[in-house]
Amino acid sequence: xxxxxxxxxxxxxxxxxxxxxxxxxxxxxxxxxxxxxxxxxxxxxxxxxxxxxxxxxxxxxxxxxxxxxxxxxxxxxxxxxxxxxxxxxxxxxxxxxxxxxxxxxxxxxxxxxxxxxxxxxxx
Numbered sequence: 808x809x810x811x812x813x814x815x816x817x818x819x820x821x822x823x824x825x826x827x828x829x830x831x832x833x834x835x836x837x838x839x840x841x842x843x844x845x846x847x848x849x850x851x852x853x854x855x856x857x858x859x860x861x862x863x864x865x866x867x868x869x870x871x872x873x874x875x876x877x878x879x880x881x882x883x884x885x886x887x888x889x890x891x892x893x894x895x896x897x898x899x900x901x902x903x904x905x906x907x908x909x910x911x912x913x914x915x916x917x918x919x920x921x922x923x924x925x926x927x928x929x930x
Contacts, residue, residue, distance in 0.1 A: 809834030809905050809919045816901060816924030819893055823928070827888040829903030829921060837861075837881040839918060842907035843888045845899035845926075854914035856888060857907050866909070871897075893928045900925050 815827040827843070842857035856877040857866040865877050876889040886903060906918030 809836060809839075811903050811905065811919050811921035813901060813903050813921040813924040816926045818927045818929065821893060821895055821928055821930050823893050824889070824891045825893065825926060827890065827901055827903075827924060827926070829886040829888075831884045831886070831905065834905075834919075836884040836905070839906040840908065841879060841886045841903065841905050842914060842916060843877060843886075843901060843903055844914075844916070845897075845901045846923075847896075847899040850899075852902070855901070857909075857914060858886065866914075890926070893926075895928045895930045898926060898928050 809831050810833045812830045819825055840859050843855040844852050845855050846852040854868050855871055856875055858877045858879050862879050874892045879886040900923040902923045903921045904916035907916045
């Protein structure tokens with residue numbers, strides 16, 4: 808089973824940028840579609856972005872489209888989320904997950920989850 812560890816979160820002013828990383832170990836990282844989710848205080852976890860096993864296809868929530876970019880480096884077993892033009896409503900704990908899929912009614916993860924990294928955007 809893949810073990811995932813997120814990093815790169817922090818405090819940033821509105822309009823700023825952050826890059827999150829998700830390092831994988833102990834499994835076949837390159838076999839699976841990976842994704843990012845986030846959970847704000849008092850809200851349910853929501854989908855942010857996903858990337859196919861070879862990086863050829865990417866998917867984004869409407870709320871982050873045009874501002875966030877998901878990527879992966881299979882040689883380094885690492886996935887990234889470049890976040891730009893950050894808004895206070897982007898404040899959340901960000902989680903990475905493996906083996907993510909879309910059932911047609913929403914995105915979900917079958918595989919492992921990381922422990923999360925806090926992103927706080929001040930206004």
